[in-house]
Amino acid sequence: MPASSRAPARVKDRPTWLVSRLFARSSGLLADGFEAHGGGLRSYHYRLLAALEEWGPASQADLGRATGIDRSDVTAVLSELESRRLVGRSADPGHGRRNIVTITAAGAEQLRELDAVVDGVQERLLSPLTAAQRRQFVALMSKLLADGSAPPTG
Template structure:
């Protein structure tokens, strides 16, 4: 939905939480479409990115790093393993646990997905200059970190 005069009351058009939500909905649709065209989902991308950046990890650690529920991690890892994008091996420290690693094919696939998602980001943020894009990322990061810190404090308190 395009924000044009008369489409919504001004108090809605200027409500940051509504604007963030509308932008997020557009972003999610765009990213989901790009990934679906490649036969993957956001979970797959997040897991491959975590493995590439942090190295081999247990499924539990991957869930914590990506914010994906444990049962969803297992299902997504199964799908990635079927495509030979990741492999599991027994944890030498605890044979009951598996360590997941990204394969060479998984790294190649991740590089392709990175390029496609970069183009999607360009499409989403087309009206913004490079400086404005950096500023938007900085501002949203501050909002997210503040909310995450508050969530942690509520859990601890």
């Protein structure tokens, strides 16, 4: 019996099991989408670029907190993005030990390309659902996350 297709009866209909299986599926689809796009960028890169474009310049610490990415991972990912000239970092004049990060024009263009990748993944993941079911699914997930009891994870 393949482990990926079966679960014990007392497990298979539990929301925690279903959410973890769906997370694994969606993560795999996203990784495959980014891999097919090429360029070595992944979910963390996308999340940080999206945050910078939407919210504007921010400190590394604020980016980590806002996106749920661990501080050390933020530093590493921003270094990768900076080496590709997708973001710029400069010292915060009001706080000597803090860096302010901005998205570059090349970063904004890369983000648009990655948006298309992520849109394709969403379509593939949700393809069994009607448009109304998709809206309901997203609304229900958002409601479950809105109570804020669980901390964000990377």
